[in-house]
Amino acid sequence: MILNGVEIRDSFAEAFPMVGTRLIITADTPRWAMTAAKTMTGFATSVIGCGCEAGVERVVPADETPDGRPGVAVLIFAMDINGLKSVVPLRIGQCVLTSPTSACFAGMTGGDTVSIGKALRYFGDGWQIAKNVDGRRIWRIPVMEGEFVCDHESGTTSGVGGGNILILATSRGEALAAAEAAVDAMDKVEGCILPFPGGVVRSGSKVGSKYKGMFASTNNFYCPTLRAQTATQLPPEVASVMEIVIDGVSPEAVSACTRAGIEAVVALGRAKGVVAIDAGNYGGNLGPFHFKLREIMA
């Protein structure tokens, strides 16, 4: 499949089941809502090293938030519910509770629950106040700035982690420009996050390593400088590859996000140095979700 001179390879992204939750973080101003959201979703690029994958889903207008202030929706995913139960209160406690004027609310209901105020209330040292209204419990934790208000807990959902596309381009600059265009388009799809820095991974990995104890290592098949030394997936004109990893609340969301990204890259076309779109997989034997690029773009 060739679209605007860009080859869509007959490949697929192989993704895994994850468990996730959505939180709505609000603050007095959009700046501080985003600061808290970005801080709490920091160091959350890959479960391999971070214990979770997290990112900003979307900016939530004030008239849609539980307290009528500017908000940001974040998604956090872990490999299992116990992992999620562990990381969510820690991240809220260290990054949202501490952030000026913030409040933190459940962004979904149903499924198993993860603690918000249920765990953080103890910071109140006995001065915390619970309030039950409309069948939901909220907590008020006195802090030096005023009060930190949060829901008791949030629901969870089964999700999909590890959707991805690889952008093969004729230079590093062109690969990055294409990746940025893709991220801008993919950010608009609800129910998904791009957990890596700015949404882009420049160091995609393969499973395993020659070194004992390494679960993942550089994906030498896509490293342009190793072309002479190893089997390669790169045609001669490709000098740089960028990856975009997608986690979502459903396969449909990941699929829609994948399509949005590819469309944005294809719009730049071969004229802007994009040679091909590929995807990372493990032969199809590990992950139950297969996002076939050509089917998505059909």
Next chain:
Amino acid sequence: MTGVILTARGAFDARVDLSGVLPGAEGDLAKRPIPYGGRVVELGELFDVSGSGAERLTIEAGDARLDGVGAGLTKGEIVVRGDVGARLGRKMSGGVISVKGSAGAFAASEMSGGKIAIGGDAGERLGAADDGSRRGMSGGVVIVGGSAGARAGERLRGGVVVIEGDAGKDAAADLIAGTLAVGGRLAGSAGRGMKRGTLFLRAAEGLSGGFRDAGEHDLVLLRVLVRRSAELAAFLGPEVTRARRFAGDLYAGGKGEALIVAPSGRM
């Protein structure tokens, strides 16, 4: 659907206990035995029972001698086009009761869910604990369009009670948790023994001596409450952001509070 309609056959000469008369009650409602003064009579002797349906029960032209209306209600709707007596909605856990007139003592006592709207006044011990009980209303919503008698919200454990008019002496006495809003004046000693929970007031006059001023604050809580409770939004105003906080009763642990909010929602 009109539901079942009860129309009194005449004036009552004794108190009537309607505790078991609920929407969807099984059997022939007209033959249901009910306490009437010192006797037990069939409901049909006192009321003309008409209509059908399990969702709604209407009592035409209520009477202050009708006790226990909606007591134990779990679902459905009860409408009373007049007054009711004592124990309106006592221990109800769901459903809706609407009383166009006034209610007697112990309305919503030990209620745990559902909603009661009283257009007129409520008697003493609204949403309170029964005599000998440790905990009053624990959930649900009660709206009183008029004023309430003494000891409203006594030992309240949860839920939301809104009194648009005045509250009698000892409102919120020994309140454990939950929310009591009073739009009018307090008769005195309000919040005495209050352990936790929130009073929404228009002025601090009438609070017990165990409350201390903690200053005026921009509280995110207020913004959340008015978006999660239509009743509190109506009382506080949808744009409310600030309140003057009095902590108390300091003689009973001091974890409760009275939040003074102007009618416009702004101090």
